[in-house]
Amino acid sequence: MADVLVLVAHPDLRASRANAQLLKAARAAGTQVPERIEVRDLYALYPDYVIDVAAEQRAAHNARLIVWQHPIHWYSMPPLMKLWLDEVLELGWAYGRGGTALAGRDVWLVTTTGGAEAAYHPRSYNRYFFDAFLPPYEQTAVLCGMRFLPPLVLHGAHKVGKDVLEAHVQRYREALLSYPDWPELADLEECPSCEVPVGDRPAMQEA
Known part of the structure; x- marks a missing residue:
């Protein structure tokens, strides 16, 4: 029952320069305070892409902060991270009628890009700000x-x-260890309400 759940999704950490170091820092923080920080390397846990939904839901439900750590792949997340969202954030559990299991949690995206910051600009090849x-x-x-x-x-x-x-990397480690005592959190608004009409998502039916 950790306060901080770090979900790491990198398809090949052996070829990683930054995310491998970030994962190492998260694990070091978890070793320092194992009762507060849990690190889950999704590609190590689920090399066959068969996610233990119940285990992931327990870990997410127990956390106050959920960290999505991954490199940007095609302007989004790697496939196993997307599969985690698809399968773990179930209708009726994470959202929709009765779906309040994660209400009140914080989510923190920790990510890396291959392109420089200047590449995320209307005049550069990514065409938009990040x-x-x-x-x-x-x-x-x-x-x-x-x-x-x-x-x-x-x-x-x-x-x-x-x-x-x-x-x-050091900033990341310190942030994990100091959560929720981040000065910037005091200036953030609470999460807005986002109700899903029952008619939009009839129970257990797909579009």
């Missing part, structure tokens, strides 16, 4: 009654200097 790709994350959180915290993003992860990477 924030333009965040609404699906935020709305997923809001639909489940969770508060979406300002993301922690490392741009140009393949080529940032060693000192920059080390400082970023």
